[in-house]
Amino acid sequence: xxxxxxxxxxxxxxxxxxxxxxxxxxxxxxxxxxxxxxxxxxxxxxxxxxxxxxxxxxxxxxxxxxxxxxxxxxxxxxxxxxxxxxxxxxxxxxxxxxxxxxxxxxxxxxxxxxxxxxxxxxxxxxxxxxxxxxxxxxxxxxxxxxxxxxxxxxxxxxxxxxxxxxxxxxxxxxxxxxxxxxxxxxxxxxxxxxxxxxxxxxxxxxxxxxxxxxxxxxxxxxxxxxxxxxxxxxxxxxxxxxxxxxxxxxxxxxxxxxxxxxxxxxxxxxxxxxxxxxxxxxxxxxxxxxxxxxxxxxxxxxxxxxxxxxxxxxxxxxxxxxxxxxxxxxxxxxxxxxxxxx
Amino acid sequence: xxxxxxxxxxxxxxxxxxxxxxxxxxxxxxxxxxxxxxxxxxxxxxxxxxxxxxxxxxxxxxxxxxxxxxxxxxxxxxxxxxxxxxxxxxxxxxxxxxxxxxxxxxxxxxxxxxxxxxxxxxxxxxxxxxxxxxxxxxxxxxxxxxxxxxxxxxxxxxxxxxxxxxxxxxxxxxxxxxxxxxxxxxxxxxxxxxxxxxxxxxxxxxxxxxxxxxxxxxxxxxxxxxxxxxxxxxxxxxxxxxxxxxxxxxxxxxxxxxxxxxxxxxxxxxxxxxxxxxxxxxxxxxxxxxxxxxxxxxxxxxxxxxxxxxxxxxxxxxxxxxxxxxxxxxxxxxxxxxxxxxxxxxxxxxxxxxxxxxxxxxxxxxxxxxxxxxxxxxxxxxxxxxxxxxxxxxxxxxxxxxxxxxxxxxxxxxxxxxxxxxxxxxxxxxxxxxxxxxxxxxxxxxxxxxxxxxxxxxxxxxxxxxxxxxxxxxxxxxxxxxxxxxxxxxxxxxxxxxxxxxxxxxxxxxxxxxxxxxxxxxxxxxxxxxxxxxxxxxxxxxxxxxxxxxxxxxxxxxxxxxxxxxxxxxxxxxxxxxxxxxx
Numbered sequence: 001x002x003x004x005x006x007x008x009x010x011x012x013x014x015x016x017x018x019x020x021x022x023x024x025x026x027x028x029x030x031x032x033x034x035x036x037x038x039x040x041x042x043x044x045x046x047x048x049x050x051x052x053x054x055x056x057x058x059x060x061x062x063x064x065x066x067x068x069x070x071x072x073x074x075x076x077x078x079x080x081x082x083x084x085x086x087x088x089x090x091x092x093x094x095x096x097x098x099x100x101x102x103x104x105x106x107x108x109x110x111x112x113x114x115x116x117x118x119x120x121x122x123x124x125x126x127x128x129x130x131x132x133x134x135x136x137x138x139x140x141x142x143x144x145x146x147x148x149x150x151x152x153x154x155x156x157x158x159x160x161x162x163x164x165x166x167x168x169x170x171x172x173x174x175x176x177x178x179x180x181x182x183x184x185x186x187x188x189x190x191x192x193x194x195x196x197x198x199x200x201x202x203x204x205x206x207x208x209x210x211x212x213x214x215x216x217x218x219x220x221x222x223x224x225x226x227x228x229x230x231x232x233x234x235x236x237x238x239x240x241x242x243x244x245x246x247x248x249x250x251x252x253x254x255x256x257x258x259x260x261x262x263x264x265x266x267x268x269x270x271x272x273x274x275x276x277x278x279x280x281x282x283x284x285x286x287x288x289x290x291x292x293x294x295x296x297x298x299x300x301x302x303x304x305x306x307x308x309x310x311x312x313x314x315x316x317x318x319x320x321x322x323x324x325x326x327x328x329x330x331x332x333x334x335x336x337x338x339x340x341x342x
Numbered sequence: 343x344x345x346x347x348x349x350x351x352x353x354x355x356x357x358x359x360x361x362x363x364x365x366x367x368x369x370x371x372x373x374x375x376x377x378x379x380x381x382x383x384x385x386x387x388x389x390x391x392x393x394x395x396x397x398x399x400x401x402x403x404x405x406x407x408x409x410x411x412x413x414x415x416x417x418x419x420x421x422x423x424x425x426x427x428x429x430x431x432x433x434x435x436x437x438x439x440x441x442x443x444x445x446x447x448x449x450x451x452x453x454x455x456x457x458x459x460x461x462x463x464x465x466x467x468x469x470x471x472x473x474x475x476x477x478x479x480x481x482x483x484x485x486x487x488x489x490x491x492x493x494x495x496x497x498x499x500x501x502x503x504x505x506x507x508x509x510x511x512x513x514x515x516x517x518x519x520x521x522x523x524x525x526x527x528x529x530x531x532x533x534x535x536x537x538x539x540x541x542x543x544x545x546x547x548x549x550x551x552x553x554x555x556x557x558x559x560x561x562x563x564x565x566x567x568x569x570x571x572x573x574x575x576x577x578x579x580x581x582x583x584x585x586x587x588x589x590x591x592x593x594x595x596x597x598x599x600x601x602x603x604x605x606x607x608x609x610x611x612x613x614x615x616x617x618x619x620x621x622x623x624x625x626x627x628x629x630x631x632x633x634x635x636x637x638x639x640x641x642x643x644x645x646x647x648x649x650x651x652x653x654x655x656x657x658x659x660x661x662x663x664x665x666x667x668x669x670x671x672x673x674x675x676x677x678x679x680x681x682x683x684x685x686x687x688x689x690x691x692x693x694x695x696x697x698x699x700x701x702x703x704x705x706x707x708x709x710x711x712x713x714x715x716x717x718x719x720x721x722x723x724x725x726x727x728x729x730x731x732x733x734x735x736x737x738x739x740x741x742x743x744x745x746x747x748x749x750x751x752x753x754x755x756x757x758x759x760x761x762x763x764x765x766x767x768x769x770x771x772x773x774x775x776x777x778x779x780x781x782x783x784x785x786x787x788x789x790x791x792x793x794x795x796x797x798x799x800x801x802x803x804x805x806x807x808x809x810x811x812x813x814x815x816x817x818x819x820x821x822x823x824x825x826x827x828x829x830x831x832x833x834x835x836x837x838x839x840x841x842x843x844x845x846x847x848x849x850x851x852x853x854x855x856x857x858x859x860x861x862x863x864x865x866x867x868x869x870x871x872x873x874x875x876x877x878x879x880x881x882x883x884x885x886x887x888x889x890x891x892x893x894x895x896x897x898x899x900x901x902x903x904x905x906x907x908x909x910x911x912x913x914x915x916x917x918x919x920x921x922x923x924x925x
Contacts, residue, residue, distance in 0.1 A: 096670070148685045149673045149847040185844045186635045186681040213681040219364075237367030266365055274365045289507065290558040291601055313609075314681045317714065 064199055064246040066333065068300035072198035076138035078169040083115040090140065092129040098152055099124035099171075100132060100142065100164075122171040126162050127152035131297070133194045133203065135225060138166035141174070141203055143191030148318050155183030158190025159209045161223065174223070175230055181210030181217040187314050192258065193297065197244040199251065200272035201225045208238040208258055208314075220255055222272050233274045234266060240312065243298035244268065245305070248333040254281060254305070256295025258312060261285045263295055281338055282329065284309060289323035296324070305329040305338055378614065379591040379607035381690060382529045394522045395585055398515070402448060406904050410439045411446030412479060415454060415513060421494050422454040425475035429490040432499045438481075438488055441901055448482040448904025452510040457491060465501045466491050474500065478510040482583050483905045485509070485561050509563050516582060517565070524567040524578035527587040533576050534569055543567035543578070556603040557581055557588065559689060559715055564588065564604065570595065577602040583905055608689045609679050615691055616678035622694070624706060627731045631692060631708060635844050636675035636683035638727050639692055639710035643763070646735050649805055650763035653834075653875075655739050657727050658845050659859065660686070661755040661881075663852040664748060671752075671851035676712040676725055683846065686712045686723050697730055705732035718746040718897035718908045725756075726912065740820070740916035743884060745897035750888040754895055755858055756915065757848055759841050760878040761834055766803035767872050768831050776800050781868035784830040784856055784879075787813070797920065799829065804873065808922035814882060820914040823894060825882035827915070830860040834875035841877070856881075882915035 079088055079102060087105040094101050100123045104112035111117065128147040132140045142162050146153035163174040183190070190209035197204070203223040210217040218238035223230045238258035245252055251268040263282040267275045284307070287293070293309035300306075307327045329338035389396045405413035412430050415422075429435070430451070440446050457466060457474035466474065472495040479488040487510050489503040512520075521540035524530055531537045544567070557564035562583035569576040575595050579588040579602065589607040612633065619630040619642070629644040629652075638657030645651055663671040677684035688710060697705040708729045714722035724744040731737060741756040769776035770785065771793040790798045796817065797810035814825035836842060840863045849859030860879035886895035893911035900909045 149675060150683060151673055151847040151850060154846075185683065185846070186678075188683045232364035234367055235364040264367065274363075276365075278365055278367050280368075286601065290605070291556055291603065292606070313679060315677075315679065315687060316675065316683055316685045317687055318685060 064251055066246055066248060066331075067302040069197045069199050069244045069246060069251075070195070070300075072136040073134040073196070074136055074138040074166075076134070076140060076164070076166040076169070078120075078165075078167060079138075082118050082169075084118070087112075090132045092132060092142065097124065098128060099126065100129055100140075120164075120169040120171065122169075123164070126157065126160070126171065126173075127154075129162075130191060130194060132164075133196050135196055135203070136198055136201065139225075140164035140166070141194055141196070142171075143194060143205065143207075145191065146188050146316060148316055150188050150316070153188075155188065155190065155209070158183060158188075159207050161191065161194070161203070161205060174228060177205065177207060177219070177221050177230055178232075179207075179209045179217070180219060180235065181212075181215075183209055184212060186213065187211050188316055189314060192239070193241050195243045195298070197251075197268075197272055199246070200268075200270070202244075202272035204233065204242050204244065204253060204272075205230075206239040206242050206255060206258075211238050211314075213314075216259070218258065220253070224272070231273065234278065239264075241295045241298040241307065243300055243305075244272075245300045245331075247331065247336050249336050254298050256298060256307065258294055258314075261287070261293055261295075261309070263298070263307065282307070282340075284327055287327060288325040293325065303331040303333075304341075305331070379589050379602075379610040380529050380533065381589040381607060381611045382527060382587040384586065385528075387523075387526070391526050392522055394515075394519050398519050399585070402904070405450070406446050406448065410436055411449060411904070412439055413448075413450040415451040418454055421456075421473065422475060424494050424497065425477055425492040426451055426454050428492045428494070428497050429477035429479070429499060432490070432502075435488070435490070435499070435502065438504070441483075445901050446904055447484065447901070450480050450482070450513075451477060452480050452487075452513050452516075453478040468493060468500055472496060480510055480563065482563060483901065485563070507561075512563070512565060512582070519585070520565045520580040520582060521567050523580045523585065523587055524569075527578065527590070529587060529590045530569065530576065530578050533590050533592065534571060538569055542569055544570065556601060556605075557583075558603060558605050559608065560584075560604060566602065579604060579607065611691050612679055612688050615688075616680075616682070620692075622708070625731065625733050626735070633688055633692070633710070634677050635681075636677045636846065637759075637844050638676045638712070639688075639708070639729075641708070641729055644737075645763070646737075649807055651737070651803075651807070653761040653763045654842065655729070655758070655760045657739075657741060658757040658759050658841065659848045660723075660725060660743070661757065661849065661851050661853070661858060662723075662747060663753050663755070663854060664751050665753065665854075666749065666751040669852050673847045673849065673851045674723060674725075675847060676727070683844075684712070686714055686725055688712050697732065704734070705730060705736070707731070717744075718899055718910075720746060721748045723747060724897065724910075735921040737919040738818075738916050739880075740914055741882065742912040742914045743886070743895040744910045744912045745886065745895055747886060747895070750886060750896075752886045752895070753854070754884040754886065754913070755881050756884075757858055757860065758880040758882075758916070759845075759860075760880070761842060762801070762803070762876050762878070764803040764805050764807075765873050765875055766801055767874075768876055768878070769800045769802070771798055771800075778872060779831055780870060780872050782830075782832045782864040782871055783868060784828055784861060784864065786828050786856060787824075787826045800922070801919075809919045810922060811878075812918045812920070813880075814915045814917065818914070818918065821894075821912065822914040825880075825884070825915045825917075827883065827917070828856045828858065828860075828879075828881040829917075830856075830864070830879035830881075831871055832860065832863040832877045832879070833865075833869045833871050834877045835863075880917055884913045884915055886913070 092100045101117050101119045103117035106112045126144045130143040130145045132142050144153050159177040161174045162171050164171045191207045193206045195204050205221045208218040216238045220233040221230045222233050239255040240258045241256040243254050252265040254265045256263045261284045264278045265281050266278045269275050288309045294312040295307045296310045297308040310324045328341040439449050454477050457469045462469050472493050475492050477490040487505040487508040491500045493500050521543040525538045525540040562581045564581050566577050566579050574592050578590045581588050588604050615633040619632040626647050629641045631641045634640050640656035642654040660674040674685045675683050676686045679687040693709045696703045710727045713724040716722045717724045726742040728740045743754040767778050769778045771791045773791045797812040799811035801809045813827045814822050816824045858881045895913040896911040898909045899906045
């Protein structure tokens with residue numbers, strides 16, 4: 001039979017690839033979802049330094065200090081009860097186990113065997129998970145994000161936010177966020193990212209559930225964790241990474257678009273609700289490995305923003321080397337804007 | 343639409359209830375390309391039309407046998423020439439030009455430029471006192487640049503930077519080669535409406551990458567000669583690693599939009615097969631075909647000589663199981679490259695080609711390839727799906743894995759679904775005669791009997807046509823070693839949609855028995871399938887092998903002429919449907 005002969009040749013030598021993939025456990029375990037790459041989160045050692053936010057919810061927009069808003073996060077008491085130390089991590093990308101697993105890191109950054117990795121029985125029931133987000137009480141929030149297939153992540157559950165109790169470690173459904181359109185068989189995703197604001201005790205959640213190639217039905221939600229009520233911050237946009245920062249002119253929610261290499265923001269009031277209209281903050285076209293990436297995660301320091309960018313095509317492709325790039329920006333309080341850092 | 347309205351009403355009610363008003367993101371409009379990208383066909387350039395390319399390939403061959411194996415840059419002044427000699431003869435650099443076995447990479451000097459004061463860093467501080475040059479050597483195999491700073495005054499190398507995923511500006515001779523490839527391409531001529539000269543190509547030395555390549559899938563060095571025609575510009579992406587045209591695409595001059603890249607062109611060319619069915623009528627066969635979200639390439643309304651045969655046929659899932667790690671593997675869906683449930687995606691449109699037997703054309707094939715971006719690196723996959731249509735009415739849905747997967751202990755189990763267009767009865771050979779299956783059931787290879795004509799099953803359709811079905815046992819001369827297939831026959835239930843529309847993942851990765859998913863459609867008790875609309879499911883079991891000389895379901899990267907190319911060892915599977923003549 002005559003067969004048309006191949007096209008692209010992957011130019012990387014196998015030996016090199018093996019080296020890349022052999023840093024931990026087996027190579028097989030390193031086939032990762034773009035969404036979950038780097039979601040080894042919540043390095044408890046950082047939290048264990050005793051960083052503790054003291055202003056709690058009494059602050060107002062005018063007296064929110066300029067800077068990031070997540071330093072109140074606390075170690076879940078159950079972690080200490082299980083014997084984990086300051087180097088423990090909550091890992092939602094350990095693909096050998098579904099859901100989340102907790103383990104200590106050795107001094108060279110590898111998974112420690114003692115104490116034995118811990119997974120509460122409920123941590124696998126929601127399928128594969130998003131990056132975990134902690135709050136001021138040590139509660140953990142995650143969304144269900146499919147990996148490779150939707151076998152364990154049915155679209156019907158793609159907009160559910162789960163909470164892990166800080167004392168019992170039990171994972172339970174917190175909310176099933178309302179959708180603008182039903183799930184469809186071309187878009188396997190719902191929730192893509194979560195983030196937290198200590199000032200207002202709010203959880204922000206981005207979702208693209210129901211979006212199609214031709215129409216965006218995505219939403220950004222605010223969950224008031226005092227009441228567990230959700231409201232819609234922005235409607236009709238597919239967004240990916242999100243984060244809150246207190247700037248010179250007040251609090252703003254930053255969100256990366258899921259379809260373009262851009263970051264927008266919208267002002268928030270004292271309670272964390274939107275005011276005004278979104279504005280474009282950053283365009284990172286041409287940057288990153290492929291030059292057409294999306295902002296998967298947004299994180300802030302006191303005057304810095306870091307954006308991790310990856311490819312995202314609304315498919316379940318899983319790559320061994322996602323070539324994630326981190327872009328850094330510095331806050332300019334005079335102009336209330338962000339400048340790229342070299 | 344009604345559903346959408348309902349959701350919006352619910353949203354309004356909800357907003358009224360909570361008293362907050364969500365903001366609206368500014369409307370963004372994405373303008374669809376008026377003329378979608380065209381991917382280039384692979385050709386063998388004729389030397390008389392490509393004198394520059396021919397000469398370039400000759401000097402590449404010479405460089406690969408030189409010591410060191412580096413294509414040097416000509417037309418240099420004495421200082422530059424000295425810098426190049428010093429750089430390439432630096433003893434510590436010799437291992438950079440070859441792989442671990444000493445086989446040469448394709449290395450080329452792209453530039454020798456004086457180090458300016460503003461370029462000097464701590465490591466090159468000596469260059470403040472002496473004359474220095476920076477020699478840029480590009481390695482095509484590894485897609486990296488060696489930036490070698492040379493103190494020409496003292497004839498020594500000061501510092502070497504190894505820049506991964508980095509491409510220097512290309513030299514003039516490569517610019518000319520790129521222009522020659524573009525201006526001779528049939529796709530360029532077709533798009534422009536005339537054959538351009540190479541001088542008409544502009545911006546050829548503008549790499550399609552800033553920080554890294556934009557031939558982002560092949561990881562090759564690419565440039566984009568551009569032909570301006572009024573308000574529009576035709577981008578012709580040329581792959582200088584493979585020295586071929588990737589494709590062409592029109593853009594509006596001055597308009598902003600996503601960069602024109604290899605991946606963008608490929609997706610654009612593929613997506614039209616995701617959005618619409620395409621009708622094909624050829625050699626007595628007629629059918630529609632379409633790329634699905636997660637069921638591979640689907641053919642439907644298949645008829646032969648005007649008689650309906652299949653309602654549809656498609657590839658539902660790949661179950662990949664690694665035996666040495668209990669429960670480890672993947673359920674891979676294959677499908678469209680954008681907005682799909684596919685884990686392994688189509689990167690080129692479906693292809694139609696001839697089928698040859700004994701040097702005779704005996705039919706045609708419709709082929710679709712799906713692959714992971716970094717294949718054949720470990721844990722990346724490449725699957726092929728083909729439908730063979732023979733002039734004499736034979737039909738074969740064929741599937742192959744081309745590795746490489748996550749280990750040498752893998753078993754691939756592709757799940758194919760074939761829905762019959764007519765009512766009929768399926769029979770199995772029991773050793774002496776055809777015995778009709780009265781009810782839904784499945785059968786594994788261990789209990790199957792082969793009739794004297796080499797088939798195990800027979801279909802008798804209500805329209806009077808009959809077909810035998812032979813499972814793959816290594817008899818198809820395609821390298822297949824036998825499918826050890828499970829065959830399932832279930833009743834078609836259109837009202838339940840048991841897989842006629844796009845199926846979600848049908849089952850887990852790692853069952854090693856007949857529980858691959860289709861068994862869930864065998865009712866309890868099994869329903870009658872005698873003279874009914876039957877759905878056939880075929881699950882081959884293909885064990886991979888990386889043993890040198892007998893590789894199977896496998897792929898390796900090998901260094902050929904200085905660049906890595908994949909060496910493929912596909913494992914083809916699939917049953918053959920053969921018309922029963924002279925009943």
